[in-house]
Amino acid sequence: MKSPEDRAASRDSIKRRAEAPGDGNTRCAVSGCTNLTQRGAGNGLSQTYCKRHKEMLRRHGSTWRRSYSRHEVDPYRAASKNWTDANKDSHAVKVTLQCLDTLLNTAGEIVTAHEVRWLPPKRKAQVALARFRETGRTGEDLLHIALALEAAYRELGPRANREFLHVQIAKVIHRAASGTHPVTSGGVNLKPSWPRPEGRMMRILGQQVREEARVFDMDGAVEAVMKVVTG
Numbered sequence: 302m303k304s305p306e307d308r309a310a311s312r313d314s315i316k317r318r319a320e321a322p323g324d325g326n327t328r329c330a331v332s333g334c335t336n337l338t339q340r341g342a343g344n345g346l347s348q349t350y351c352k353r354h355k356e357m358l359r360r361h362g363s364t365w366r367r368s369y370s371r372h373e374v375d376p377y378r379a380a381s382k383n384w385t386d387a388n389k390d391s392h393a394v395k396v397t398l399q400c401l402d403t404l405l406n407t408a409g410e411i412v413t414a415h416e417v418r419w420l421p422p423k424r425k426a427q428v429a430l431a432r433f434r435e436t437g438r439t440g441e442d443l444l445h446i447a448l449a450l451e452a453a454y455r456e457l458g459p460r461a462n463r464e465f466l467h468v469q470i471a472k473v474i475h476r477a478a479s480g481t482h483p484v485t486s487g488g489v490n491l492k493p494s495w496p497r498p499e500g501r502m503m504r505i506l507g508q509q510v511r512e513e514a515r516v517f518d519m520d521g522a523v524e525a526v527m528k529v530v531t532g
């Protein structure tokens with residue numbers, strides 16, 4: 302891990318580069334967008350995207366597709382739960398559930414919302430899993446989520462954007478764990494301010510869960526879920 306001095310130096314360097322005057326002539330790579338890139342406009346580091354599209358990518362995993370709404374995902378989650386209930390005695394699913402339980406059980410301890418800010422993304426992803434575990438959820442819940450999002454992604458797109466899928470899996474996990482560990486101060490419940498669900502941590506979290514869920518050949522299950530939802 303970087304020392305505090307190294308981190309301060311790299312923060313300064315990022316700040317300096319982000320605030321350097323723009324060159325004024327590089328355009329955002331998103332088709333139809335006429336904005337200057339962040340570097341071009343002197344408002345950030347990206348040499349590929351404008352500020353708006355870079356922010357969109359960070360939060361949703363796509364420059365143009367917003368995250369799925371609950372309304373979009375709920376039918377897939379219900380169908381995935383039914384599929385898992387009907388198949389959880391099969392050997393392949395049992396092995397998968399063990400892997401997902403292990404992922405939760407090896408995620409370590411929860412740290413406070415304040416401390417988590419200073420952790421590297423990989424550890425932040427573990428803390429998100431630990432918070433999910435502390436709500437009493439198990440590998441079975443992770444399997445529902447991974448299966449539901451895989452089916453939704455194949456049906457709704459965006460196509461060929463694995464990063465979007467990873468972020469969507471992570472969003473559902475994150476949302477399920479929100480509200481855990483309220484902080485009390487002088488008898489008043491304060492909402493702990495966990496870091497916003499965005500950035501690198503979300504990619505790592507979603508990818509890990511998806512990889513463990515794919516220990517068995519998921520295709521048959523995904524097709525069954527899609528069929529239930531689309532009829």
Ligand SMILES: [Zn+2]
Nearest residue numbers: 329334351354
């Ligand atoms: Zn743009």
